[in-house]
Amino acid sequence: MPMAASSWTAADVADIPPIDFRLTRIEGLEPYRQPILARDRVRYVGEPVAVVFATDPYIAEDAADPVTVQIEDLPDVMTAAAAPVEFSAGQSSEAAVVRKGYGDVASAFGAAHSVMTLELKIGRHSGVPLETRGGIARYDPARDVLELYGAAKVPHWNRDALARMLGRPASSVHLHEAHTGGGFGVRGELYPEDVLVCLGALRLHRPVKWIEDRREHLIATNHSREQHYRVRAAVDGDGQLLAVDGEFLHDQGAYVRTHAVTVPDLAATMLLGPYRVGAYGVAGRVRLTNKTPCGTYRAPGRFESTFVRERLMDAIGAQLGLDPVEIRRRNLIPSSAMPYARHLDTLGTEMTYDSGDYAGLLDKALAAAKWQALRDDLKHRRAAGETVGAGFAMFVEKSGLGPFDCVHAAIDTAGMVEIVTGATSVGQGMETVLAQICADELGIDYRQVRVVHGQTDRIAFGMGTFASRVTVMAGEATRRAAAKLRAKALTAAAQLLQSPPEALELVGGKIVRKHTTQSPSIGLGEIASTLKPGSKLLGDGTPGLTAEGWFESAHMNYPYGIHFAVVRIDSRYWGGGSRALFRRLRHRQSRQSDAGRRSDRRRRGPGHRRRAVRGISLQRARRADLRDFRRLYDTDRTGNSADRHADQRGRADPTQFARRQGRRRGRRQCGRRRDCRRRRRCSGKAWRRDRTSGHAAAAARTLARTKGALIRASLT
Numbered sequence: 001m002p003m004a005a006s007s008w009t010a011a012d013v014a015d016i017p018p019i020d021f022r023l024t025r026i027e028g029l030e031p032y033r034q035p036i037l038a039r040d041r042v043r044y045v046g047e048p049v050a051v052v053f054a055t056d057p058y059i060a061e062d063a064a065d066p067v068t069v070q071i072e073d074l075p076d077v078m079t080a081a082a083a084p085v086e087f088s089a090g091q092s093s094e095a096a097v098v099r100k101g102y103g104d105v106a107s108a109f110g111a112a113h114s115v116m117t118l119e120l121k122i123g124r125h126s127g128v129p130l131e132t133r134g135g136i137a138r139y140d141p142a143r144d145v146l147e148l149y150g151a152a153k154v155p156h157w158n159r160d161a162l163a164r165m166l167g168r169p170a171s172s173v174h175l176h177e178a179h180t181g182g183g184f185g186v187r188g189e190l191y192p193e194d195v196l197v198c199l200g201a202l203r204l205h206r207p208v209k210w211i212e213d214r215r216e217h218l219i220a221t222n223h224s225r226e227q228h229y230r231v232r233a234a235v236d237g238d239g240q241l242l243a244v245d246g247e248f249l250h251d252q253g254a255y256v257r258t259h260a261v262t263v264p265d266l267a268a269t270m271l272l273g274p275y276r277v278g279a280y281g282v283a284g285r286v287r288l289t290n291k292t293p294c295g296t297y298r299a300p301g302r303f304e305s306t307f308v309r310e311r312l313m314d315a316i317g318a319q320l321g322l323d324p325v326e327i328r329r330r331n332l333i334p335s336s337a338m339p340y341a342r343h344l345d346t347l348g349t350e351m352t353y354d355s356g357d358y359a360g361l362l363d364k365a366l367a368a369a370k371w372q373a374l375r376d377d378l379k380h381r382r383a384a385g386e387t388v389g390a391g392f393a394m395f396v397e398k399s400g401l402g403p404f405d406c407v408h409a410a411i412d413t414a415g416m417v418e419i420v421t422g423a424t425s426v427g428q429g430m431e432t433v434l435a436q437i438c439a440d441e442l443g444i445d446y447r448q449v450r451v452v453h454g455q456t457d458r459i460a461f462g463m464g465t466f467a468s469r470v471t472v473m474a475g476e477a478t479r480r481a482a483a484k485l486r487a488k489a490l491t492a493a494a495q496l497l498q499s500p501p502e503a504l505e506l507v508g509g510k511i512v513r514k515h516t517t518q519s520p521s522i523g524l525g526e527i528a529s530t531l532k533p534g535s536k537l538l539g540d541g542t543p544g545l546t547a548e549g550w551f552e553s554a555h556m557n558y559p560y561g562i563h564f565a566v567v568r569i570d571s572r573y574w575g576g577g578s579r580a581l582f583r584r585l586r587h588r589q590s591r592q593s594d595a596g597r598r599s600d601r602r603r604r605g606p607g608h609r610r611r612a613v614r615g616i617s618l619q620r621a622r623r624a625d626l627r628d629f630r631r632l633y634d635t636d637r638t639g640n641s642a643d644r645h646a647d648q649r650g651r652a653d654p655t656q657f658a659r660r661q662g663r664r665r666g667r668r669q670c671g672r673r674r675d676c677r678r679r680r681r682c683s684g685k686a687w688r689r690d691r692t693s694g695h696a697a698a699a700a701r702t703l704a705r706t707k708g709a710l711i712r713a714s715l716t
Contacts, residue, residue, distance in 0.1 A: 005053040005204055007063065008196075010037040016165055016199065019190055021260040022157055024347065031088060032095045034255035034293060036192040036199075041088075042071055043254035044290050046219030048192050053200050053208065080249040080287040081228060093288040095252065098261055100268040101245070102343040103279025108243030112234035116316045122304045124226035124251070126218070127184030127297050133221060134178075134211035135194055137201035145172050148198055152177045152424050152454060153188020154464030159456045161190050162198055173198075177454020183426030183465070185296035186222045189258045193220075222295030224263060226251035229308050231282075239320050241331050243279040244272065244312075250286045253293035261286055262347070263294065266301025266398075269346035273309050273396045274358040274560060275331040280344075296466070302397060310393040325366065328394060332358040347401055347467070353558045358394065365392070365562045374566070388568040396560045400472030402553035406461050407474065409438065409481035411489070411545040415509055415525030417442065417449045419481070422462015423474040424454040430470045434478045441482035444509045444524070473551055481549025489545060492527050492537050 018033035038049045049069055054060035077085055077093060084094040109115065135150035146168065151158055155175040163170040180187060193210055200208040212220070231246030250264040264284035272280060317327035333340050335357040342351040374390055381388050408420040419434055431451040439446035452458055463473065490501040493511040497504065497520060505514050511527070513519035528545040530537050 005055065005206070006200075007050060007052045008037065009050045010035065010039045013037055013196075013199065014039075016195065019192065019195065019258060020161055020164070021256070022154065022161075022189070022258040024260045024262040024265050026096055026098075026261055029095060029256050029260055031091045032256040032288065034192065034257060036195045041074070042069075044219075044292055046216070046292055047254065048196070048220075051196050051200075053204060076290045078289055078291065080226070080251040080285070080289060082289075084287060087288055094285055095256055095288055096261055096286040098264045098268050098284040098286065099282070100265075100284075100344055101279075101281030103243070103281075105243045105245045105279045105281045108279040109232075109234045109245075111236075112242055113237040114235050114316075114319060115232055116235070116312065116319055117232040118229070118308075118312055118315055120229045120231070120308050120311055122225050122227045122229075122307060124223050124291070125297055126221065126223045126292075127182070127186040128217070129180070129182040129184060129187060131181055132212040132214060132217045133187060133191065133193070134209075135197045136207060136209045137197040138207040139201045139205060141205065145174060146198055146202060147174045147176065148194065149176045150178045151175060151188055151190070151194055152180045152426055153183055153466060155188075155424060155454050155456050156422055156462040157464060158188075158190045158194070162195065165195060166198065166202065174457040175454075176456075177424050179425070181427045184298055185224070185300060185466070188424070188426065188464075189222065189295060191221075219292055221292075222257060222259075222297070223253060223292045224294050224297035224300060225304055226294070227264075227267065227284075227304050231308055231312060233312055233316060235316055235320070239316065239322050239327050239330050241275055241277045241316075243281075244277050245279075245281040247283045247285065248308075250284050251291065251294070252286050252288050253291045254288060255293040256286075256288075257293045257295050259295045259300075263296060263300040263304075265346055267305045268301075269342075269344045269351055270302055270396065270398070271305035271309055272342070273306065274333055274356065274394050275309075275313075275328075276333050276337075277331075299397070302395065306393060306395045310395075314391075324392070325362070325371070329359060329362065332362070335360065346398075347556070348403075349401070349555050351558075352555060353396070354555075356396075356558065356560055358560060361560065361562055362394070365564065369564050378566070385571075386568060387571060388566070390564065390566045392562055392564045394560070394562045396558050397468070398556045399468040399559055400553060400557040401467040401469045402473065402555075403463075404461070404550065404552045405463055405469075405473035405477040406459065407434075407477040407481045407549045408459055409478070409485050409547050409549065411485060411524050411528045413525050413529045415444075415448065415523055415528075417444070417482075417485075417524075418452060419449060419478055420452045420455075420459050421474050421478070422453075422459050422464065423470045424462075424465040426465055428465070428470070430465065430474070433471055434474060437475050437478045438482045441479055442486055442509075442524070443506045448509065467556075472557060473553065477549040477551040479549070480551060481547045484547035484549065485545060488541075488547060489524055489527050492531060492545075493522050495537055496522055496527075496530065 013036055016036055018035045020033065021029065036048070037051065038047050042049060050064075050067060052060045052063045052067075054063060075085070084092045087093045087095070133150075135148055137149075138147045139145070140147070146162075146166070148158075148162070155177055159173045159175045160170050162168075162175075163173045166173075193212070197208045197210050200206075227248050227250050229246060229248040231244065231248075233244045234242040236242055248264070248267070250261075250267075261284075264286055268282045268284045271282060313327055313331075314324055316322075317324050320327070322330075333353070333356065335355075338353060338355050340353040340356070342353070344351045369392075378388055378390055406422055410418050412418070417438060419438055421434060423430060423434075425431060431453070432446070434451050435446040435449035438449045456462070463469070486506055487501075489506065489511060490504050493504055494501040497511070497513065499513055503514055504511050506524075510521040510523050512521040524545070531541075531543060531545050533543040535543070
């Protein structure tokens with residue numbers, strides 16, 4: 001096609017290795033890594049199979065439209081509970097088994113007064129940030145530098161991985177973090193699209209841009225959390241935990257991506273939470289299925305294991321006739337036992353709880369919730385016919401993962417402080433946190449501190465932002481750098497003010513003598529001016545008012561908490577009325593989709609007029625749907641029938657509802673447009689015919705044109 005620069009399949013990128021692991025690498029996982037374009041087998045809906053480059057996004061989309069992929073059907077595996085099959089020659093779809101434990105589990109169960117067994121499932125989740133993924137790559141042949149703008153979270157690791165995959169020195173690859181409104185664990189990892197953008201810039205010697213649309217995000221960005229547990233607990237006559245053991249299936253999806261086995265490893269390690277357990281053993285089976293590959297998402301491993309553990313505690317209490325508060329209180333680790341070694345490891349660290357007063361937290365939370373009064377009130381409400389209840393759950397988190405962080409700090413001649421960190425911002429406000437830590441140490445206003453982050457050409461080392469680590473690691477590195485700046489400034493000021501450093505203090509950005517209000521003062525900017533190259537004050541020191549702060553840690557911190565919830569089920573939404581609950585949920589989902597489309601248009605800019613026009617027409621159709629949902633929901637709230645076409649059982653007739661939706665869509669798209677516009681009706685049969693011939697085709701054309709230059713595996 002004219003103006004289409006290039007198109008690639010797997011054969012064109014055969015020299016590029018699969019994407020490697022960043023965390024929790026274990027032996028034997030290498031064959032399960034994902035290539036940047038599908039090789040031999042297409043393993044999930046959404047997998048990139050080809051890529052088209054062009055001078056214009058619409059030309060790239062039009063060039064991608066006629067491409068057909070001939071794929072031979074193979075048996076699919078859609079659940080981790082299915083028996084393992086062959087992933088590739090000599091490789092099972094059970095990629096790994098993660099085992100954690102300590103103590104004599106068998107003896108503990110043999111001596112148990114009671115055994116509780118549960119089977120629990122956690123569904124598949126993913127993060128849906130308002131802004132989707134994207135990247136712009138540029139190659140500068142004069143400097144032999146490849147630049148990638150967009151990927152946040154772990155730019156230094158991504159830089160090194162890209163350099164290895166593309167056969168370049170790491171110093172010739174610069175990553176620049178874009179401002180992002182939320183990472184949620186799924187954004188900022190190294191994906192096939194990131195590598196393709198960089199490879200395109202290198203081979204074509206032109207900047208290459210790719211922006212993910214919402215549909216691509218839902219089928220291609222990391223999923224997470226889908227696990228199936230079979231767990232049991234042994235307790236004595238007093239309800240104290242003697243042992244816990246079990247097994248869980250971790251649905252990893254089609255490939256093992258950068259996180260390797262991080263999620264099942266964390267789930268297995270942190271399942272015990274705040275409770276003492278005499279013996280423990282668990283096995284997590286990592287199995288591959290024909291779904292989008294998985295990674296981390298919002299408290300990976302802790303979300304899943306907390307649900308399992310707290311359900312298990314409630315079940316034990318119910319079996320023994322113990323109150324949920326009492327069964328937990330009997331098993332909590334006492335504060336006197338801190339620090340408490342779990343004899344387990346995760347993320348390369350030994351798991352030792354540094355501190356914790358779990359019983360004290362429980363007492364405070366019960367008092368704040370007025371627990372006994374709440375339970376009495378709920379008892380009366382249930383007696384009056386309400387379906388209502390209350391529950392709570394305790395958890396232990398992790399924070400401050402090392403092994404290091406580094407910060408460069410400098411004060412310019414205007415007295416402004418610049419902090420350069422290898423940490424990144426994914427919308428959590430880390431710039432303000434680091435600025436405040438620095439300002440507190442220097443005794444200045446935090447608005448005098450500028451934080452630079454996510455730029456690999458400004459700082460050689462960085463661990464990025466994940467695992468709740470920035471405030472602990474980068475924050476302490478910042479404090480140390482600021483302390484060095486303070487000491488250096490006081491030493492220089494001591495010569496200028498002819499006073500020993502210990503007699504001076506830094507107040508409001510100025511250095512003054514202690515215990516006097518009439519002494520001379522000197523500002524930080526003035527001190528920076530006196531430390532220029534050639535200054536007599538330097539001596540053997542380095543020019544400039546600069547410092548570097550490092551912080552290393554071989555362990556994590558373990559914060560903890562408790563959540564309460566009161567849940568009431570409206571009896572009107574049982575049975576025939578359940579449709580109203582569905583409409584409420586659908587209403588929220590549609591509003592979220594509209595917001596996503598609006599953000600897509602803002603991101604694409606005014607130049608993307610064709611796509612924006614299509615987006616507007618689709619948005620209007622969705623708003624028509626929403627008006628119908630709101631009308632039906634509002635009538636439900638009044639206690640009247642939800643639909644004028646309700647059948648004799650009191651349920652809304654879905655056929656009539658579909659016909660009404662068809663009439664709304666028909667006024668814009670269907671072949672009976674003139675009839676629908678004038679007479680405002682369209683038969684169900686005609687709507688179904690138009691839906692198959694016109695609506696689906698129009699939707700398919702629209703999706704094809706908005707999915708960018710990547711061609712992905714899809715279902716028809």
